Amino acid sequence: MASYNEWMNSKIVDAAGTLSAEDLAKDNGGFFRSVLGTLNHIMVGDILWLRRFATHPANYQELNPVLGLAKPESLDQILFVDFAELSAQRKMLDVAISKWVSSINDKDLDHVLAYQRKSGGECRKDFYGLIMHFFNHQVHHRGQITTMLTQAGIDVGATDLVLLIPDEV
Numbered sequence: 001m002a003s004y005n006e007w008m009n010s011k012i013v014d015a016a017g018t019l020s021a022e023d024l025a026k027d028n029g030g031f032f033r034s035v036l037g038t039l040n041h042i043m044v045g046d047i048l049w050l051r052r053f054a055t056h057p058a059n060y061q062e063l064n065p066v067l068g069l070a071k072p073e074s075l076d077q078i079l080f081v082d083f084a085e086l087s088a089q090r091k092m093l094d095v096a097i098s099k100w101v102s103s104i105n106d107k108d109l110d111h112v113l114a115y116q117r118k119s120g121g122e123c124r125k126d127f128y129g130l131i132m133h134f135f136n137h138q139v140h141h142r143g144q145i146t147t148m149l150t151q152a153g154i155d156v157g158a159t160d161l162v163l164l165i166p167d168e169v
Contacts, residue, residue: 001135002101004161006094012142013039013087015149015156024083028148032076032141035148039086040079042141044072046093049134052115053100056127058108062099065092075118104131 016024016035024036032041047069054063072079080086109128117123146156 002094002098004164005135005138006098007164008142008159009042009090009094009138011156011159012145012149013090015154016145017083017087018154019149019152021083023152025081028151030144030148032144035145036081036083036086037076037078038141038145038148039090040077041075042138043079043086043089043093044075044077045137045141046097046134047072048118049130049137050093050096050100052113053127053130053134055115056108056111056113058104060100060103062096062103065096 016039019035025034027033028035030038032038047066048071050063050066051071054060054067080089109131111127112124113127113130114122114124142159146159149156
């Protein structure tokens with residue numbers, strides 16, 4: 001999923017990069033209003049989840065770059081208005097995610113991760129399930145961005161995971 005995640009984030013960011021700053025910030029009626037707002041929300045979610053995942057007893061060193069980032073204050077926080085900065089941060093996060101996923105072993109998945117909700121209150125959830133949520137969250141919001149880009153006349157191209165699954169001989 002990390003490879004698909006990185007591939008799709010690159011496609012979405014490249015396509016969004018063809019929009020003007022005005023069109024990036026245009027309120028299209030999405031959950032996070034605009035392409036820029038939704039890209040920022042995905043990043044906010046990534047940072048929050050990766051910071052939680054860093055508390056796993058496996059002590060994933062691959063997540064250290066994320067721990068150096070400021071903790072987002074809200075789910076709709078605009079971390080980056082400047083698209084070049086957003087794009088660079090997206091790439092850094094995707095590299096960290098890929099390295100982190102490569103470091104996870106099977107026994108790490110059988111863990112209950114305790115964390116604080118953004119709205120308050122403690123949760124205790126299956127680590128494997130949280131990882132699936134982490135990737136699904138991005139898929140969900142990238143779908144919204146793809147719709148906004150299509151409405152703006154930009155074709156993101158093929159987005160199906162099956163394209164990355166090798167053919168078996």
